[in-house]
Amino acid sequence: MKAIIPVLFAAALLAGCYKDEVAEADLTTNALDPDYDGPPILELLSTDTELRYNGFVVIDTVVVFNMRVRTDLFPSPISYQLEGVQTNDGTSDITEQLVPATTEASVEHRHVLYGNEYCMDISVVAVGSNSRSYRFCGTAVQ
Amino acid sequence: MKYSAPTYPARKRLQPVACGLQSFAFIFVFTHLLISSASAQIPGTLRLFIDPGHEFSFVLDDKYRMQQREVTLPAGQHRFQFWAPTRRIVDTTLTVLPDITRDFTLRLPYSDEYKVYQEQLLRYRNNRKLNRLLPMAATGVSAIVSVSMFVRYKNAHDQLADDVDQYNSLTSPGAISRLKNETMPAHQADFEKAERNFIISTSITSGLAVLTTYLYVKSARMKVPLFEDKERLKFEGLAWVPGERGGTWAGGFTFNLVKR
Numbered sequence: 001m002k003a004i005i006p007v008l009f010a011a012a013l014l015a016g017c018y019k020d021e022v023a024e025a026d027l028t029t030n031a032l033d034p035d036y037d038g039p040p041i042l043e044l045l046s047t048d049t050e051l052r053y054n055g056f057v058v059i060d061t062v063v064v065f066n067m068r069v070r071t072d073l074f075p076s077p078i079s080y081q082l083e084g085v086q087t088n089d090g091t092s093d094i095t096e097q098l099v100p101a102t103t104e105a106s107v108e109h110r111h112v113l114y115g116n117e118y119c120m121d122i123s124v125v126a127v128g129s130n131s132r133s134y135r136f137c138g139t140a141v142q
Numbered sequence: 143m144k145y146s147a148p149t150y151p152a153r154k155r156l157q158p159v160a161c162g163l164q165s166f167a168f169i170f171v172f173t174h175l176l177i178s179s180a181s182a183q184i185p186g187t188l189r190l191f192i193d194p195g196h197e198f199s200f201v202l203d204d205k206y207r208m209q210q211r212e213v214t215l216p217a218g219q220h221r222f223q224f225w226a227p228t229r230r231i232v233d234t235t236l237t238v239l240p241d242i243t244r245d246f247t248l249r250l251p252y253s254d255e256y257k258v259y260q261e262q263l264l265r266y267r268n269n270r271k272l273n274r275l276l277p278m279a280a281t282g283v284s285a286i287v288s289v290s291m292f293v294r295y296k297n298a299h300d301q302l303a304d305d306v307d308q309y310n311s312l313t314s315p316g317a318i319s320r321l322k323n324e325t326m327p328a329h330q331a332d333f334e335k336a337e338r339n340f341i342i343s344t345s346i347t348s349g350l351a352v353l354t355t356y357l358y359v360k361s362a363r364m365k366v367p368l369f370e371d372k373e374r375l376k377f378e379g380l381a382w383v384p385g386e387r388g389g390t391w392a393g394g395f396t397f398n399l400v401k402r
Contacts, residue, residue, distance in 0.1 A: 024322045024323070024326050024327065024330075027306070027309050027322060029310070030310060030312065030318055032312070032313055032314070032315045032318060033309075033315065033318045033319075033322075034315050034318070035322070074313065075310060075311050075312065075313055076311065076313055078313045124315075126313055126314055126315060127313065127314035127315075127316065127317070128314070128316060129314055129315040129316030129317075129319070130315055131315045
């Protein structure tokens with residue numbers, strides 16, 4: 001009987017150690033978490049305005065967003081894609097599957113007019129789902 | 143007036159037959175007394191098979207207190223008062239036959255006081271068991287439940303820790319969302335439930351431990367029934383036996399000299 005009481009006290013003390021609960025809202029450190037709030041994993045290197053041809057016929061003008069991907073912030077090296085969603089109409093552009101070593105990639109905003117600014121929400125796609133998106137804007141210049 | 147002298151019948155002589163009977167009776171009685179007297183001098187032996195055999199005593203002929211299994215006595219009737227601790231006195235008369243060894247078997251019945259004492263002792267033991275074993279068993283069971291609850295509590299906590307590790311290593315944003323929005327809240331609920339159960343079980347165990355201690359101490363203070371062998375007092379009063387220092391009788395008077 002005397003041995004039980006110290007065990008219970010020890011258990012109570014251990015119970016005290018376990019009181020810290022895990023708050024899901026505080027978990028924002030994984031770079032691929034849609035709620036990630038660490039250093040940005042996408043950086044805009046530059047924007048280019050380019051023409052798209054079908055043969056010799058110009059069919060579209062686009063703004064290309066050249067991005068740097070901070071794969072060093074990923075939990076582990078993974079193949080991924082980059083997806084950009086046009087903020088004006090919701091259409092998206094997604095890259096091919098990129099090998100883990102790839103750190104630069106581009107997405108393009110279609111149907112632009114010179115002189116106007118266009119924005120895209122760009123995110124990393126891994127295993128079929130999107131990470132947090134970052135909004136980048138660029139102006140179509142002739 | 144003259145009266146004639148009374149006449150009495152002539153005295154008869156004793157009949158020879160009557161005379162023979164008287165003599166025979168006299169001879170018979172005399173012979174019987176002679177034989178009885180002679181046979182009383184020839185000792186006989188009694189072997190006593192008394193239960194309990196190891197500690198019985200007896201008073202012989204209201205005079206001698208003895209403690210042996212075989213007695214050799216002059217032939218004739220002798221009074222025996224047998225007794226043993228916790229037993230009732232059995233008073234009986236045994237006939238010793240000359241030059242013969244006889245066996246006497248007797249089981250001394252338990253005294254009424256001893257039966258009452260046994261009942262009280264049984265009640266005391268049962269109460270003590272009830273006050274000690276039952277709470278102790280309940281505390282033990284509760285402690286086992288508490289340990290089980292603690293293991294569940296620890297496992298639930300470990301599961302949450304695993305979830306955090308998994309969060310840090312997952313490379314699928316969708317899987318991360320599912321982990322954060324579905325899996326972890328469920329595990330968190332399990333953890334809280336396990337924590338609640340553990341606290342409840344520990345509280346119950348602590349309460350029972352306090353109750354057990356209280357009842358244990360209380361049972362230790364319970365008065366143990368004592369056996370007063372009244373038959374022993376009766377038996378010891380049957381015959382006076384000198385003690386180690388010979389035994390004395392003492393009396394005294396007290397005068398209250400305080401002036402009122």
